[in-house]
Amino acid sequence: MKTINLTLKIWRQAGPDAQGSFQTFESGPISIAMSFLEMLDVLNERLINSGDEPVAFDHDCREGICGMCGSVVNGEPHGPEKQTTLCQLHMRYFKDGDTIVIEPFRAKAFKLLKDLVIDRSAFDTLITEGGYVSVNTGAAPDANSIPVPAPKAEQALDAAECIGCGACVAACPNASAMLFVGAKISHLALLPQGNLERAKRALGMVKKMDELGFGNCGNERLCEEACPKGISIRNIARLNREYMRATFCSDE
Amino acid sequence: MHLNPQIPSGPLNEKWERCRFEAKLVNPANKRKFDIIVVGAGLAGASASATLGELGYNVKTFYIQDSPRRGHSIAAQGGINAAKNYPNDDTIKGGDFRAREANVYRLAQISNSIIDQCVAQGVPFAREYGGLLANRSFGGAQVSRTFYARGQTGQQLLLGAYGALMRQVKTGKVILYPRTEMLDLVVINGQARGIVTRNLITGAIESHAAHAVVLATGGYGNVYYLSTNAMASNVTATWRAYKKGACFANPCFVQIHPTCIPVHGTYQSKLTLMSESLRNDGRVWVPKKAGDQRPPVEIPEDERDYYLEKKYPSFGNLVPRDVASRNAKEQCDLGKGAGETGLAVYLDFADAITRDGEDVIQKKYGNLFHMYEKITGQDPVKEPMMIYPAVHYTMGGLWVDYHLMSNIPGLYVLGEANFSDHGANRLGASALMQGLADGYFVLPATICDHLATADFQDLDIGHAAFREAETAATDRINKLLSINGKRTPDDFHRELGLLMWDYCGMARNEAGLTKALTRIPEIREEFWHNLRVPGGDGDLNQTLERAGRIADFLEFAELMVIDALDRKESCGCHFREESQTEENEAQRDDENYTHVSVWQYGGEGKKPIFHRESLVFENVQPSQRSYK
Ligand SMILES: Cc1cc2nc3c(=O)[nH]c(=O)nc-3n(C[C@H](O)[C@H](O)[C@H](O)COP(=O)(O)OP(=O)(O)OC[C@H]3O[C@@H](n4cnc5c(N)ncnc54)[C@H](O)[C@@H]3O)c2cc1C
Numbered sequence: 006m007k008t009i010n011l012t013l014k015i016w017r018q019a020g021p022d023a024q025g026s027f028q029t030f031e032s033g034p035i036s037i038a039m040s041f042l043e044m045l046d047v048l049n050e051r052l053i054n055s056g057d058e059p060v061a062f063d064h065d066c067r068e069g070i071c072g073m074c075g076s077v078v079n080g081e082p083h084g085p086e087k088q089t090t091l092c093q094l095h096m097r098y099f100k101d102g103d104t105i106v107i108e109p110f111r112a113k114a115f116k117l118l119k120d121l122v123i124d125r126s127a128f129d130t131l132i133t134e135g136g137y138v139s140v141n142t143g144a145a146p147d148a149n150s151i152p153v154p155a156p157k158a159e160q161a162l163d164a165a166e167c168i169g170c171g172a173c174v175a176a177c178p179n180a181s182a183m184l185f186v187g188a189k190i191s192h193l194a195l196l197p198q199g200n201l202e203r204a205k206r207a208l209g210m211v212k213k214m215d216e217l218g219f220g221n222c223g224n225e226r227l228c229e230e231a232c233p234k235g236i237s238i239r240n241i242a243r244l245n246r247e248y249m250r251a252t253f254c255s256d257e
Numbered sequence: 258m259h260l261n262p263q264i265p266s267g268p269l270n271e272k273w274e275r276c277r278f279e280a281k282l283v284n285p286a287n288k289r290k291f292d293i294i295v296v297g298a299g300l301a302g303a304s305a306s307a308t309l310g311e312l313g314y315n316v317k318t319f320y321i322q323d324s325p326r327r328g329h330s331i332a333a334q335g336g337i338n339a340a341k342n343y344p345n346d347d348t349i350k351g352g353d354f355r356a357r358e359a360n361v362y363r364l365a366q367i368s369n370s371i372i373d374q375c376v377a378q379g380v381p382f383a384r385e386y387g388g389l390l391a392n393r394s395f396g397g398a399q400v401s402r403t404f405y406a407r408g409q410t411g412q413q414l415l416l417g418a419y420g421a422l423m424r425q426v427k428t429g430k431v432i433l434y435p436r437t438e439m440l441d442l443v444v445i446n447g448q449a450r451g452i453v454t455r456n457l458i459t460g461a462i463e464s465h466a467a468h469a470v471v472l473a474t475g476g477y478g479n480v481y482y483l484s485t486n487a488m489a490s491n492v493t494a495t496w497r498a499y500k501k502g503a504c505f506a507n508p509c510f511v512q513i514h515p516t517c518i519p520v521h522g523t524y525q526s527k528l529t530l531m532s533e534s535l536r537n538d539g540r541v542w543v544p545k546k547a548g549d550q551r552p553p554v555e556i557p558e559d560e561r562d563y564y565l566e567k568k569y570p571s572f573g574n575l576v577p578r579d580v581a582s583r584n585a586k587e588q589c590d591l592g593k594g595a596g597e598t599g600l601a602v603y604l605d606f607a608d609a610i611t612r613d614g615e616d617v618i619q620k621k622y623g624n625l626f627h628m629y630e631k632i633t634g635q636d637p638v639k640e641p642m643m644i645y646p647a648v649h650y651t652m653g654g655l656w657v658d659y660h661l662m663s664n665i666p667g668l669y670v671l672g673e674a675n676f677s678d679h680g681a682n683r684l685g686a687s688a689l690m691q692g693l694a695d696g697y698f699v700l701p702a703t704i705c706d707h708l709a710t711a712d713f714q715d716l717d718i719g720h721a722a723f724r725e726a727e728t729a730a731t732d733r734i735n736k737l738l739s740i741n742g743k744r745t746p747d748d749f750h751r752e753l754g755l756l757m758w759d760y761c762g763m764a765r766n767e768a769g770l771t772k773a774l775t776r777i778p779e780i781r782e783e784f785w786h787n788l789r790v791p792g793g794d795g796d797l798n799q800t801l802e803r804a805g806r807i808a809d810f811l812e813f814a815e816l817m818v819i820d821a822l823d824r825k826e827s828c829g830c831h832f833r834e835e836s837q838t839e840e841n842e843a844q845r846d847d848e849n850y851t852h853v854s855v856w857q858y859g860g861e862g863k864k865p866i867f868h869r870e871s872l873v874f875e876n877v878q879p880s881q882r883s884y885k
């Protein structure tokens with residue numbers, strides 16, 4: 006298998022309050038069949054063997070679905086390949102001799118914990134403000150009693166595919182969470198099951214978004230560009246509509 | 258020790274009703290007096306936490322990832338089975354008569370309510386054009402009864418449960434503990450009364466007390482190092498509970514999934530599953546001639562061996578996973594494997610594309626094709642996929658009774674972490690169902706029986722048992738950090754994984770298992786003398802986390818091998834080469850092995866103690882499986 010050699014400039018920071026800086030490593034030979042994270046594994050094994058602390062980074066499924074991984078690679082969240090999480094990016098997309106700069110997702114609402122690891126719990130807090138349907142276990146009607154037109158179900162799923170990785174926030178100059186919130190609002194507003202609470206949900210989530218320090222949407226569309234799941238900014242338009250509708254027409 | 262499975266008497270279809278009817282109840286106003294710890298926030302843990310919170314209990318939920326939306330369950334691709342109008346005895350057969358009949362029946366009974374529940378939460382399942390739910394056939398089931406949301410059913414189900422959970426977080430009934438790992442179970446007066454945890458960010462060791470502890474910590478497939486499981490999946494929580502007295506059942510039952518992307522290098526960190534829904538339209542083949550190196554598209558039709566279709570005319574490419582996996586191994590062992598390593602078979606969509614058109618096939622499998630292409634750089638529309646079996650799911654787990662309670666009163670085990678429903682094999686799409694059945698419906702209906710009847714001593718984390726467990730956890734961490742040897746945790750893990758794959762994998766025999774049984778303690782010995790973990794214990798230290806989990810795998814692996822040695826029959830996924838039919842199919846030995854093998858910790862350096870739970874089949878008579 007073909008191998009390449011790279012120069013890696015990686016953000017190192019010992020803790021939330023520590024001073025951080027870039028550290029440079031020579032990668033040694035890297036097989037082009039490796040994933041990006043496997044390349045970091047190889048580096049880390051070497052660091053451990055020489056008694057150094059390995060680079061901390063988040064990951065779990067390594068299949069592009071859990072949303073745990075993510076760093077800014079050469080200025081782009083999750084790296085250069087479109088609609089691809091960092092764990093699914095493979096080294097065949099790089100050339101021998103390339104320099105790769107790796108930094109954490111940065112945003113006011115995401116505290117840095119160590120090296121490339123950040124705290125995204127603000128996303129969970131947003132969901133607590135109504136990102137669900139209020140139905141108790143066991144109280145559900147027969148699943149087929151409310152038909153859902155297939156195209157609507159598909160559109161809802163397009164939005165529900167969001168993996169909550171935070172790339173949209175990292176890509177946005179204002180560190181806005183509008184794409185994340187818009188995706189959840191859309192997913193539920195498009196389905197009859199989510200309909201009843203749509204006003205409350207829109208008002209609650211938008212308010213919380215502001216409180217948590219996420220910025221506003223500046224229509225740059227960088228979030229859509231960065232999203233590994235291809236979530237469309239039409240969801241932001243829908244969020245705005247839902248919010249307007251809730252502000253003017255609901256009793257909430 | 259007497260293990261009472263507590264299966265209610267009466268006809269099969271009335272057992273669950275009777276169990277709920279006979280359970281002692283906790284008065285709604287009293288529920289707030291009970292604290293329940295849930296470890297795990299995959300499907301089982303999230304659904305249980307949400308439902309217990311709704312009922313009014315005080316719930317604390319612990320998990321390793323930063324958010325409960327990320328548990329390993331999120332990666333399930335294919336779908337979830339429900340028994341809407343179908344008889345379910347193929348599920349019992351599917352477990353190859355090593356599962357409890359009553360549990361399997363209950364699972365099918367509850368499955369319809371699960372689909373209803375998920376739809377009400379806004380899970381966007383696929384729909385027919387008339388607006389009703391669509392379904393497809395999947396993994397060893399001959400009828401279409403699998404509900405799905407594209408190739409990401411697990412994600413959508415988990416996000417549904419996550420929503421329900423976050424709703425309870427908002428009400429204050431559930432408190433979340435992200436990035437927190439359970440290191441020990443605390444048992445006081447014979448009851449499970451709490452856990453000791455490590456905060457993975459600060460390193461703090463903490464105690465938590467409760468009236469009951471629920472483990473929903475997933476499977477142990479990562480004992481093989483390479484598997485389709487998420488990187489953090491581990492055996493730690495269940496293993497520590499085992500060492501505190503909880504029995505482990507059928508640890509050697511491991512499902513090897515037939516359709517995964519083949520291994521391509523030693524640096525490889527995990528294996529990626531290609532959903533077996535692909536087998537609905539893909540045809541599996543290898544070259545007829547051993548050593549045929551031609552690219553697949555250049556191999557003419559009459560020089561291809563569609564071995565599954567030939568050997569199993571009625572099931573064809575849809576034979577159960579264990580059969581598909583073993584046959585792939587057999588073909589590769591014959592030298593007919595594909596690709597650079599020879600450890601792969603083809604899964605070909607050319608005929609399906611000719612028949613239905615590329616659009617239709619893309620619509621069904623587009624995202625899987627895309628994922629395959631990302632990883633391998635090859636387009637399955639242009640050339641057949643290459644696949645090979647990989648470790649995927651563990652049917653074994655902590656022993657539980659019909660209430661999902663282990664032999665330690667107050668310790669409940671849900672989802673993949675228990676052994677309860679799948680026997681020696683698991684049908685595709687029934688793990689999601691089991692996780693959700695356990696969490697949404699079974700546990701909430703049974704846990705009250707214990708809470709209402711047990712005698713609870715007033716205690717808090719000041720109790721000496723918590724101090725002891727904290728000290729033990731701290732000592733162990735200090736030990737791991739102080740060895741200062743030469744090998745990394747992953748290096749040991751790889752070695753263990755390879756050993757297990759070779760000798761306790763798809764096919765097992767006495768000689769190999771015996772060899773593994775001498776090797777494992779040697780690796781373990783070296784681990785504790787030659788491990789290197791840089792950094793300290795006072796902050797995020799991912800090497801330390803991994804070292805702790807691998808230390809447990811190194812102990813647990815031995816129990817797996819002991820169990821595999823003890824079960825001299827072949828059944829389901831457990832293929833003992835000594836026990837096969839003339840046609841090389843698994844040969845069960847019902848006379849001697851119609852039981853659950855249950856192992857109890859015998860103490861440091863001592864053999865585990867064997868117990869047997871006999872299985873009784875009242876409704877379906879055991880027969881040899883045949884997929885011909
Ligand atoms: C790639 C893939 C595809 C699959 N596809 C399907 C499918 O199509 N249909 C199907 O039915 N099944 C499928 N399965 C199987 C199914 O996904 C799993 O069996 C199921 O999701 C397990 O759920 P769980 O809740 O029991 O555990 P998990 O989802 O594994 O959750 C475990 C939880 O426990 C936590 N945890 C673990 N250890 C500790 C500890 N020591 N301390 C604190 N927390 C801990 C973790 O953080 C996590 O939250 C698939 C599995 C894989 C790997």
Ligand code: FES
Pocket residue numbers: 063064065066067068069070071072073074075090091092093
């Ligand atoms: S590790 Fe799960 S999305 Fe990358």
